[in-house]
Amino acid sequence: MNSTDSGAGDLYEMMTYLLVIIFSAIIMVAWLKRRGKRKGRKDER
Incomplete structure (x- = not known):
């Protein structure tokens, strides 16, 4: 089993989540x- 793949996926998901929130x-x-x-001000044009 490639645990590195799942780890990278988790990181990617977290990054995407952070990006969306920001x-x-x-x-x-x-x-x-x-x-x-x-x-606020209507006279400021």
Whole structure:
């Protein structure tokens, strides 16, 4: 049995999970910033 393969798979899965979480966090922050700017000041063009 190749245990190295399963280990690499686990690592890959964890990395993908982390990437997805970070990506969603960045998108959320950017979206909130855009919303805040639009809602905040109307005289700022």
